[in-house]
Amino acid sequence: MKTIIHLSKYFIVSLLFLNIASCSDDDDNNMNPPEQEATITETATADAELSILTAALIKTGLDATLxxxxxxxxxxxxxxAFQAAGITSVDNISEEVLTNILLNHVFNETIMATDLSTMxxxxxxxxxxxNAISMYINTENSVSFNGVAAPTTIDITASNGVIHKVDAVLTxxxxxDHATANPSFSMLVEALGRLGNTYTDLLSGTDGAPFTVFAPxxxxxxxxxSMLGASSLDDIDDATLEAVLTYHVVAGANATSGTLSDGQMITTAQGEDVTIMTADGVKIMDSTDTPANVVAADVQAGNGVIHAIDKVLLPQTIVDAMNPTIAGFVAMNNDYSSLLAAVQKADLVETLNAEDAGLTVFAPNNEAFATFLSDNGFASLEEVPTDVLKQVLLNHVIEGEVMSGDLTTMYGNTMATNTDGDNLSLYINTESGVMLNGVSTVTTADVEVSNGVIHAVDAVxxxxxxxxxxxxxPNFSSLVGALTADGQPDFVSILSGTTDAPFTVFAPLNSAFEALSATPTGATLTAVLQHHVVAGANARSxxxxxxxxxxxxxxxxxxIALPGTGDAIADLTDGAGNTDIGVVAVDVQATNGxxxxVNKVLIPDTTN
Known part of the structure; x- marks a missing residue:
């Protein structure tokens, strides 16, 4: 019993001791409370470098907000920074103006210096x-705000955010201002500058504002x-440049993207309309029927809004006056956007822009390109090897201007080449319309441009x-029939491929097969057909x-015997010793041979 009483006393004493210690700790905490981080207003007020800012905050009541x-x-x-802007005192600035200027220095989120990017x-x-005013932040070389202010001290933390000191006032x-700040608009600024102060003053002021500007x-x-074949803006006359620039400006409207509707027509300062399309992102349609995509929307200024676009809009008056190059015509027509992308990827813009080019181009439309990509297992144009794409495109180009009335059933040469540098042939058949290589038909002919002529086609x-x-x-239809006859090797695969290529083929015309006393079959036909093919050689005339x-x-x-007899270019002696075989047409150049x-079928030596 005594032991129990003793332990109980010990337990009570211990509890009293712990309670006293706890009270002592509480007293210590009350005597030394943790330091509270100052607010933005308190931090600015305590900084001698920010006294004018502090005065401005107090005058506008924003000191309470911050x-x-x-x-x-x-x-x-x-x-x-205030003094550089001519402000030594905020007394003479209206509270309303001063408030908006100050708010133009404030974001409603905490952004540390490391969070900044070009945006x-x-x-x-x-x-x-x-609408909230936009700020252009550029971090490409050093950090700048709207192209006028740079941070001098960063990441001054406060209890309700962060301060970055800057060296200029952001009006x-x-x-x-926005166009000048963003280097992506430097050519637009240059174009505006070409016209003197008329338009820079207009778009800097409030007369006619607000403005909506579609900024290329x-x-x-x-x-x-590139489309115009021009090397710089200096090659465009002032009147044309003014008409183009004013076609990008809408006066009296702050048309943000959310207020634009599909099919909406807007009258520009130039006088002509543009059409808005919103079904697949915001697009602007001009008179060329090739839309411009809005790539950055709702850049809000004090006197209007900017939407960045990826194409210069052209009014009808300018299009009518233009005489574009081949590349320019393609760039101006929406149905050839895939062809334009292909030309740009293959680095052929300069070729199709040359003023003295004198070219004939068979131009496939977007649907033709889509079929070409699908048929060849490409998901997009980007998957096509550039060297292959370049040759495919050049296979649509003939040197010289050839109008449809000048076309006959014939072979011509394109600008595409084989690995030896020989120009590829193009078979033109005009028996029923104009068909090229048996796969592509001319749908619209004789589009004359400044450096050539364009014929639209329905297939690549x-x-x-x-x-x-x-x-x-069709002159080789009997040959094709023989090559694909039952029991024959897969000549189509062989002569379409690269194994044992290049090939030189002495191809009998239909009349040559008709002259045979009997059509060979089976192994004999195989030997006859093989006797017309030379492997491993691209033997041109x-x-x-x-x-x-x-x-x-x-x-x-x-x-081979040169020269040939009669109209023959050369005479051949075949394996059977026949010497009167005439070569009547030469150099139909393919990629693989x-x-x-020839006007007679070659017969091998049947005694072997």
């Missing part, structure tokens, strides 16, 4: 229709120059093989010499 709980980022102009951010200042930006990027202007003209020409030319012997795929030699048409 003293409350919240998350703010303040770009704080130093006294030196637009909305400040707490407001412009037309009470409410105008349309011109530098890339858009560069594409226009792929790079031809030996089989392409044999199939396309200039490579043939008198007495030259070449070995056929069948194994027998073919002997060359065809020479």
């Amino acid at each position: 003293n409350e709980e919240g998350t703010y980022t303040v770009l704080a102009p130093t006294n030196e 637009y951010k909305n400040t707490l200042a407001t412009g037309p229709d009470d 409410i930006p105008t349309i011109v 990027t530098n890339e858009a202007f560069e594409n226009l120059l 003209i792929g790079l031809p093989t030996i089989v392409t020409f044999a199939t396309a030319d 200039e490579d043939l010499t008198d007495g030259m012997m070449v070995s056929s795929l069948e194994g027998d030699n073919i002997t 060359v065809i020479h048409a």
Whole structure:
């Protein structure tokens, strides 16, 4: 019993001791409370470099706002910054103006210096229709705000946000201020400057405001120059430049993207309308029927709003006066946007822009390109190897201006080449319309441009093989029938491929097969057909010499005699010793070989 009483006393004493210790700790905490972080207002007030800012905050009542709980980022102009702006005292600035200027230095979120990137951010200042004013932040070389202010001291933390001291006052930006601040608009600023102060003053002021400006990027202007075959804006006369620029301006409207509707027509300062499309992102349609995509929307200024676009808009008056190059015509027509992208990827813009080019182009439309990509297993144009794409495009181009009335059933040469640099052939058939290589039909002919003529076609003209020409030319229909006869090797695959290529093929015309006393079959036909093919050689007419012997795929030699008799370009002696075989057409050039048409079927030596 005594033991129990003793322990109980010990337990009570311990509890009293702990209670006293706890009270002592509480007293210590009350005597030394943790330091509270100052608010933005308190931090600015305590900083001698920010006394003018502090006075401005007090005058507008924003000192109370920035003293409350919240998350703010303040770009704080130093006294030196205010003085550089001619402000030594805020007494003579109206409270309303001063408030909006100050709010243009404030974001409603905490943004540390490491969070900054090249972007637009909305400040707490407001412009037309009470829309938040945009701030352009550029971090490419060093940090700048609207192109006029740079941070001097960063990441001054406060209980309700962060302060970055800046070296200039950020007044409410105008349309011109925003265009000047963003280097992506430097060509637009240059164009405006070309016209003197008329338009820079207009877009910097309030007369006629608010403005909606569809602002072409530098890339858009560069594409226009390429289209016109111009090297710089200096090559565009002032009247044209003024008409184009005013076609991008809408006066009396602050048309943000949310207020635009599909099919809406807007009258520009130039006088003509543009049409808005919103079904697949916001697009602006001009008189060329090729829409411009809005790539950055709702850049809000104090006197209007900017939407960045990826194409220079062209009014009808300018289009009517223009005489575009081939590349320019393609760039101006929406149905050829895939062709334009292909030309740009293949670096052929300069070729199709040359003023003295004198070219004929067979132009596939977007649907034709989509089919071409699908048929060849490409998900997009980007997957097509550039060297292949370049040759495919050049296979649509003929040197010289050829109008549809000048076309006959014939072979011509395109600007595409094989690996030896020989120009590929193009088989043109005019028996029923105009068909090219048996795969592509002219749908619209004789579009004359400044440096050539364009014929629209409904299919991409792929790079031809030996089989392409044999199939396309009806004069070889008997040969194709023999090559694809039952029991024959897969000649189509062989002569379409690259194994054992290049091939030289002496191709008998239909009349040559008709002259045979009996049509060979089976193994005999196989030997006959193989006797017309020379593997491993692209022997063009200039490579043939008198007495030259070449070995056929069948194994027998073919002997060349120059010159040929009568109308023949050359005479051949086949394996059976027949000497009266005339070469009547030469140099039908494919990617994997060359065809020479002959007027008789070559017969191998049947005694072997």
